[in-house]
Amino acid sequence: MVALRPLAMVVLELLHESPMHPYEIQQKIRERQLGRLTKVTVGSLYHAVEKLEKDQLIEVVETSRDGRRPERTTYQLTELGVDTFRAEVLANVSEVIPEYPRFAMAVQHLHTLRQDEAVTELRRRASALKKKLAVTDVTIAELTMQDVEPVFWIDYDYTRAMRQAELDWVERLIDRLTNGGLRWPDAVHRRIEELEEDRR
Incomplete structure (x- = not known):
C-alpha cells in the first residue's frame, strides 16, 4: 500500500463525494477548514x-475549458484509491501507535529545570492552551452557523477534548509543584545551583 500524507488524505476524502478539479478541491478545503491538520x-x-x-489512486475524468479560464482537469477516485484510503483510515482509528510529542519529551526532562522556572513555563503553556481552546470554540461556532455537517469537523471535537485534558493536567501539575505535592530531586537542584554559580 502507498503511504498517504495528510494532504493526500484530504484530497481523497473530498473525491469520495464526487469528481472534482483541483480548484474545486481548494475551495472545499477553505470552506470546511480542512487545512487544520496539514499545511495547504x-x-x-x-x-x-x-x-x-x-500512484493510480485517482484518475482523470475530463479536461475542460470555460471561456478564457485556464483548462481544468477533473479527477475521480480509482478502486485502488478507495481501498488505500479506507485502509489508512481504519489503521489510524484502531491502532494505538507510538507518537513522540515534544511536550511529553519536555515533561520527561522537566526536573532538570529549576522548580520555579518549570512552574513559570507551565503557566505560560496553560495560558496558551486557554487561548487555543477559545479559538477552537469560535471556529466550531462558525462552522455550526454555516451549517457545515458536524461529521466533517469532528476532529475539532477531538482536538478540543485533548487540549482541555492537557490544560487540566498542566494545571494539576502546577498545583502539585506550588503546594509541595511533587518534590524536585535534591541532586539536580544542587547541580543546577553549581552550574549557575560557575557562570557568575
Missing part, C-alpha cells in the same frame, strides 16, 4: 494531486 498551499495541493494520479 496551491503548490502543495497540485503536487499532492499529481502524486495521487501517478
Whole structure:
C-alpha cells in the first residue's frame, strides 16, 4: 500500500463525494477548514494531486475549458484509491501507535529545570492552551452557523477534548509543584545551583 500524507488524505476524502478539479478541491478545503491538520498551499495541493494520479489512486475524468479560464482537469477516485484510503483510515482509528510529542519529551526532562522556572513555563503553556481552546470554540461556532455537517469537523471535537485534558493536567501539575505535592530531586537542584554559580 502507498503511504498517504495528510494532504493526500484530504484530497481523497473530498473525491469520495464526487469528481472534482483541483480548484474545486481548494475551495472545499477553505470552506470546511480542512487545512487544520496539514499545511495547504496551491503548490502543495497540485503536487499532492499529481502524486495521487501517478500512484493510480485517482484518475482523470475530463479536461475542460470555460471561456478564457485556464483548462481544468477533473479527477475521480480509482478502486485502488478507495481501498488505500479506507485502509489508512481504519489503521489510524484502531491502532494505538507510538507518537513522540515534544511536550511529553519536555515533561520527561522537566526536573532538570529549576522548580520555579518549570512552574513559570507551565503557566505560560496553560495560558496558551486557554487561548487555543477559545479559538477552537469560535471556529466550531462558525462552522455550526454555516451549517457545515458536524461529521466533517469532528476532529475539532477531538482536538478540543485533548487540549482541555492537557490544560487540566498542566494545571494539576502546577498545583502539585506550588503546594509541595511533587518534590524536585535534591541532586539536580544542587547541580543546577553549581552550574549557575560557575557562570557568575
